[in-house]
Amino acid sequence: MLIMLIAACSTKKDAFINRNWHALNTKYNTLYNGNIAFEKGREELNSNYRDDFWEVLPVERLEVTEEIKLDSEDNNPNFIIAEEKATKAIQKHSMDIKDEERNPQTDEAFLLLGKARYFDQRYIPALESFNYILRKYAQSDKLNEARIWREKTNMRLDNPELAIKNLKNLFKYDVLKDQEYADANAVLAQAYLNLGAADTSIQKLKIAQGYTKKKAEKGRYLFIIGQLYNQLGFKDSANYAYDKVIALNRQSPRVYMINAHLKKIQNTAITNGNKEELLEYLTDLEEDRENRPFLDKVFHEIGQYHLALGSDSLALAYYNKSLRATETDKKLNAKNYENLAEYNFDKNKYKASGAYYDSVLTNLTENTKKYRAIKKKFDNLEDVIKYEDIVFKADSVIVLYEMSPEERVTYFETHIAELKRKAEEAALKEEKRTTQGIAAFGDTKAGKKNKGKFYFYNITSLGYGKNEFKTRWGERELEDDWRWSNKAKATRSEATGELVAEVDPSQEPTTEEKYSLDFYMDAIPTDEGVIDSLRTERNFANYQLGLIYKEKFKENMLAADKLELVLASNPEERLILPSKYNLYKIYEESGSPLATTVKQDIIKNHSDSRYAEILLNPQAVLSDSSDSPDKKYTELYKLFQNQEFLNVITKSQEYINRFTGDPIVPKFEMLKANAIGRLRGFEPFKEALNYVALTYPNNPEGKKAEQMVAEQLPKLAVKEFSPETGSKGTGNWKVVFPFKISDNESALKLKKRLEESIKDLKYKNYISKDIYTLEDQYVVVHGFKSKDFALGYAELLKNNKDYRIKDENFVILSSNYKIIQVHKNIDEYKSQILTPKP
Incomplete structure (x- = not known):
């Protein structure tokens, strides 16, 4: 076997x-x-x-x-x-x-x-x-x-x-x-x-x-x-x-049947004849217990139904129910958030709309056509939110400032009473929820086992105590003096349970302050200068909003409201003319008779302006682009390349005021910031860059400025000079001839003679004339491989009979030359490096 x-x-x-x-x-x-x-x-x-x-x-x-x-x-x-x-x-x-x-x-x-x-x-x-x-x-x-x-x-x-x-x-x-x-x-x-x-x-x-x-x-x-x-x-x-x-019903996976129901509904136009039938259809789908895993899609479709019929509140409720019911369907989440975003935008609730658009982006795949379209809306909306916030805050302070003392007292007393009422309602609601929860637990088997136990071993009592503590004190870390009123309340992450942030008490008023009349009264500015500044800021924000609504969202009525508010609020001179011109364009587009009135106003009161020229003879102005913003920018950039930095700064500011509201303004601001840096040094440059980054955060120039602040400024901030000890140091060295700006003719003559010497000696160095400050400039010979080589060249110029150049000069390492140009600290360099130590 x-x-x-x-x-x-x-x-x-x-x-x-x-x-x-x-x-x-x-x-x-x-x-x-x-x-x-x-x-x-x-x-x-x-x-x-x-x-x-x-x-x-x-x-x-x-x-x-x-x-x-x-x-x-x-x-x-x-x-x-x-x-x-x-x-x-x-x-x-x-x-x-x-x-x-x-x-x-x-x-x-x-x-x-x-x-x-x-x-x-x-x-x-x-x-x-x-x-x-x-x-x-x-x-x-x-x-x-x-x-x-x-x-x-x-x-x-x-x-x-x-x-x-x-x-x-x-x-x-x-x-x-x-x-x-x-x-x-x-x-x-x-x-x-x-x-x-x-x-x-x-x-x-x-x-x-x-x-x-x-x-x-x-x-x-x-x-x-x-x-x-x-x-x-x-x-x-x-x-x-x-x-x-x-018809296959349970013979096939239910997911196909549910989606087939929903697709049928989407293919059916809602009419007066079938709307009741469709609602009954959707309700049956919602109430069927077997459809619970698919309620997210059912809720979304019910929301679509109510939105189509104009029942906005019901539509919003069902979109939110759909969001709560789904976790994995990112596209469904994106659709719900987008519907909520568009609804809030149509109602001018920009903060809420922006938050919803942000949520849409988190549920879309990057670098898709849909993602880019939503991102563009969100970026535009960020500007709207920012400027609407400025207007709201400024208006709130100005309104309070213009109230009489008696009106302020009445206003804040009403506000405090409302805060107290809401706090009492919230406390009662929390107490009721806690009591009911503890009572329900006490009736359970586990709760009955804890009855009669010492407090810290009694889960029921301990749970109640924890809730009471959180309600009164918030999240507090275990440490000494935890009850002090200046302690911040920590917030806890719902995802990890860790303390992730603390509210700064200087930003968040204490309970005593919230209910104190003096706290609010003392917060109102009394300086007229502060109020004037707020008015200026508000007018500029309203002007920007007018342009955004007109150009980016095509909301001409909203744009006109904002621009009319600007003109009615005693604005700065630079805002008046562009506001009028943009109002004219809006009125002209809508066929309003006000267009003629505004046009005549511009021609009469601003006859020497470019806008008046456009209105009087648009074809002639369009054919002659010599006065266009783009042309002016090109001319100014050439001045920057020629190191006429003071001219660039003054003309940039002139054009910024002249072309307020034009998309090219941030480019003028960026050019101005660079000119300031080249002429005045690191700290003014840093301040100017930060201004561009904060004022135009969603503009390419603003984003570039923000990137420079984050990446380039830390590198430029270095002020420590590299040692130049010994005469044999290797690296990249320069010979520098200082001149006053007023002696520019002599500087140019020397530059020409130096270029001739480099040619005669067959060197590969190059010559530049660099502006240092408003008063000083340098003629620089670049590209020496060693300090000895640079010193030898300077000595040759001085003693050779063909040149006899005896102008003051010094030899400097390239990295140190960069530092003195960035920080304008030539005196520090001379005292630290050029002056021999005793």
């Missing part, structure tokens, strides 16, 4: 007992375990995969990444096990005798091997397995299945045309079982879908859903047919497909 068993183990002997022994071992041992692992892997994929029902579903439920894998590293362990079992079956039980496989289970092992690799997204090795079956096992009953899997793999390898060609040949030359016919048509449908042929894909899916024996596949195919009909604009045909999905 043992001898027979040993003989049967041989894979080289083509005997009945050998073939059957290896076939049985392959099928009921190795492949059995491999198939179990494979099915576990598929179940895991299905449980982790989430379909995106906002897009046309893929025919096969498989999350595909962009990369093409070649090995099994970091892949699903179940598929690795399946592959190992298939490989073991092939290695130990394959009976390749005279180039013919005698084990009838080996083709199944290769099929399992290919499928495991396919689901691990190692398509090239998978293709090798399927091709091996087709080449080696001509009589196998798995040939058709292998061909279908091969074409699925070709399609994944971005060869849909090849997949279509091979599957058509399969239909032409082979007889397929119903499920095989369904699978082949499903692969064809996806291939045509990849090629953009939606109509052909529909036909193939219809065949696939008709032949498949798997109800889950049938529901999916029908749902995709509905989506494709929607994509082609045939809503009635789409709804017919969705009705078939719904």
Whole structure:
């Protein structure tokens, strides 16, 4: 018996007992375990995969990444096990005798091997397995299945045309079982879908859903047919497909049925005749207990329904319910937040709108068209929020300032009374919630066990005490003097439970201050200068809002309101003319007769302005661009390159005032900041850059300034000079000839003579004339490799009869020259480096 068993183990002997022994071992041992692992892997994929029902579903439920894998590293362990079992079956039980496989289970092992690799997204090795079956096992009953899997793999390898060609040949030359016919048509449908042929894909899916024996596949195919009909604009045909999905009911996954219901509703226009029926339809979906996992989408659709009918409050309530019900569907979250953002914007609630748009961005994929569109809205809205805040705060202070003392007292007493009322309501609500919670716990088994215990061991009493403490004192760290009134209340992260921030008591009034009349009365400014500053700031903010509403949001009525407020509030001179001109453009666009009035006002009262020229002769002004902002900027930039920094600063300010509101103003501000830095040094440059960054945060120049403040200023802040000890120091050295600005003629003559000397001596150095301050300038010879070389050149100029240049000069290391130019500290350099130590 043992001898027979040993003989049967041989894979080289083509005997009945050998073939059957290896076939049985392959099928009921190795492949059995491999198939179990494979099915576990598929179940895991299905449980982790989430379909995106906002897009046309893929025919096969498989999350595909962009990369093409070649090995099994970091892949699903179940598929690795399946592959190992298939490989073991092939290695130990394959009976390749005279180039013919005698084990009838080996083709199944290769099929399992290919499928495991396919689901691990190692398509090239998978293709090798399927091709091996087709080449080696001509009589196998798995040939058709292998061909279908091969074409699925070709399609994944971005060869849909090849997949279509091979599957058509399969239909032409082979007889397929119903499920095989369904699978082949499903692969064809996806291939045509990849090629953009939606109509052909529909036909193939219809065949696939008709032949498949798997109800889950049938529901999916029908749902995709509905989506494709929607994509082609045939809503009635789409709804017919969705009705078939719904008719499957529990035979198919419920997710298809729910989404089919919602797609049908989206395809139905709301009319007076059907609105009650649609509401009843949606209510039934909401109240069905089996639909609880899908309430996020149901709530969103109910919100859409109410919004379409103008029931804004109900729509907002359902959008918020949808947000609370969903966690994983980022696109649904984005749609809910976008609807809330647009509603709040339409109601001029800009802060809320901005917060919602910010939430939209967190739920969108970056660098997509949708993300960029929302980001642009959000950036524009940030400016609106900033300027509306300025207006609100300034108006609030100004209104209080203009009240009589008696009116202020009445106003603040009312405010304090309201604060106390709200605090009492909140305390009662919290006490009721805490008491009910503790009472409910006390009635439980655990609560009854704690009755009668010492306070710190009684969970009920301890819980009540903790709640009372938090209500009264907030989150406090364990430390001495925790009750002091100047201690900040810490906030705790809901995600981690850690203390993440503390409220500065100087920013957050204490309870005593909140209820103190004197606290509010003392906070009102009494200096007229402060109020004037607030008025100026408010007018500029209203002007900016007018331009934003006009140019970016096309809200002409809002823009006109803001600009009219500017003109009615005794604005600065620089705001009057551009406000009038922009009002004229708004009135002209809307056909208002006020356009003529404003036009005549500009021509009469501002006759020498560019705006008056445009109104009187627009064609002539447009054809002559010599006075345009862009032209002025180009001219000014040339002055900057010529180191006429004082001229740049004064003219920049002139143009900033002249072109207030024009998009080019931040460029003038940036040019001015750079000129200030070159002429006055580091600290004024830092101040000017910060002004640009804070005043124009969402403008390219503002962002560039912010980047320079963060990255370049720390490098420029270094003031310590590098040592220049010894005469043999290597590096990049310069010879510097100081001149007064008033002696520019002499500086230019020297520069010319130095250039001639460099040419005569055949050196590779170059010469520059650098402005240092308003009074001083330097003629500089750059590019000496050592200090000795630089000193030798200076000595040569002094003593050589061809030059005889005896002007004062000094040799300096390039890094130190940069420091004196940035910080304007030549005196420090001379005292520290040039003056010998005693």
